Amino acid sequence: MLLDLEMLRIRFGAFSPVDQVTLSVDRGQILGIVGESGSGKSLTATAIMGLLPRIGGQVAAGTIRFDGTDLVGLPEREMRRLRGGRIALITQNPMTSLDSMMRIGPQIDQAARLHLGLSRSAARARSLELMADLRIPDPASVYDLFPHQLSGGMKQRIVIAMALAGDPELLIADEPTTALDVTVQAQIVQILVDLARQRGLGLILITHDMGVVAQACDRVAVMYCGRVVELAEVDALFEHPRHPYTQALIRCIPRHDMARGTMSAIPGIVPSAAAQPPGCRFNPRCARVADRCRVEIPELRVGASGNGVACHVAEAA
């Protein structure tokens, strides 16, 4: 396994907004992490990048194994060598990654110069090649532009080029297309899928969109309130979703072949980190809640297949 998270718990002061997160991704594989706001999917990504201390959090328990090395407790110096190099992150808003005062090209060059030790001209050649790979028209002129001169979709391609410049083995894309138009969103997702397939990258695609998951991912981790509630192959997840939350989430996506009024909703709201219910965190919204669910937190049991579900009711069935 390229990346293996086991029983990860993230703590901010008295709160543990992420707990018992177990998931893994291999080279050439696309893992989707899907969940609504507050499910802890971005915090999990932040933990893998070793950036929790910057936002006042820490890993309180569990391991993050990358290519055999546990990243938890790795000295910052070594983490810095991995970050932007063998592990890269793409965020939702491309402007969080781009420096608006700097021309596009040199920003892409940076990672290659820093992590691969390339000379200025070699880095430039590599950047132009990456831009061409990402189907950015006329790379040589775009190289000399400033970020504000590009459209949103083009900026996101530049951010992907920056992520690829350090020759990563693991790419984490955190809602990479949420801010983009539908037709552009489809282009970017296609680019990411192609990258994983052609370069053998491990790709973690974080999204709230079950459609993106169905179309792009191999395996899926469904998160709710900081926990992985279901881990499965994509086909199995959509054909036989086991956790009531997964089932409900799939049913509340509008499809054209549904008659109006037949789309079901999940009652209630996602509770805040400070107001978590006892027992299973989904129990107040769950249609199949049993007495046990209100007191005992179900654990994610991952079988030999690598699939698992954290639900008392689904396990009994």
Add this chain to the structure above:
Amino acid sequence: MSDLLTVNGLSRRFSDGGLFRKRKVFHAVSDVSFTLKQGEILGVVGESGCGKSTLARLVLRLINPSEGQVQFDGVDMASLSRGDMRRLRQRMQLVFQDPYSAIDPRYSVRDALLEPYRVQGVKPKSTDETVASLLDMVGLNSSLAQSYPHQLSGGQKQRVGIARALALNPSLVVLDEPTASLDVSVQAQIVALLERLRQELGLTYLFISHDLGLVRYFCDQILVMYLGRIVEVMPSGAAPAHPYTRALLDSTFEPDPKRRRSITRLAGEIPSGYDLPPGCAFANRCPRVTDLCRQVLPTLTSQASGHQAACHHPLTAVPELAVEQRSVA
């Protein structure tokens, strides 16, 4: 059912620059015509910059058109005096995309719900009862009346926004991306609420969205816009005739891994509304483009009953081509 809203040749241009820079004209909405029948849900779908939000504001006359008319219940809005226009506004309301910024953070839910009455100078019979019944109508507990926006979740805020829009018993509600900033499970709740309210109160909706899947689920009739123009008018179950609508449909990610396709080939991005090409605005991205498209602007022509497309080479007109197109896509 009678026509509640008739829009005829509506255009809006914005100009920019002037003093030191060359004056530039932005075509936000160009020559838009449609009718909306009482009790219908009309969806307007398109990507950013297609003019769908400008259209919403033109319909409500929150901004004035450069050309064209809007008739509401048979009355041309341009002919109304300020006072008459204000009274007419009671019958048409807008629900915003972002419930966070649509409600004044210093107003309690109660204040926000009573604001329309104050603005219109209408006195509700009993303020407490009015607030309670509005909250009840959108499925909120009446104890929330004293809460402030920051104490509410996004879904609750959007419910307050809807309750406020319905306070004065409007006929037409314009919904501008009402679920775009919400989680999917909450989006489904809001859509179900809108459906229930429409049936109970006999409302007519103009539903604006970038999500073709949602629009196809929720609306009777769909307008597809591209760079300020309507490129297709279709019944929601119909197969698209315009290549742009087809591309939009192919770009939506179906939540079914069994129906996976290599996602889309639509290249490029939307050109700027400042310098529109002379022909079809979609020509530079269209897989079916010919010289004709680059030179002559296509007009909306009928494809089937209730189905129009503005395209020189529509997809359903030539069945063989349509099939070939789909296998490429």
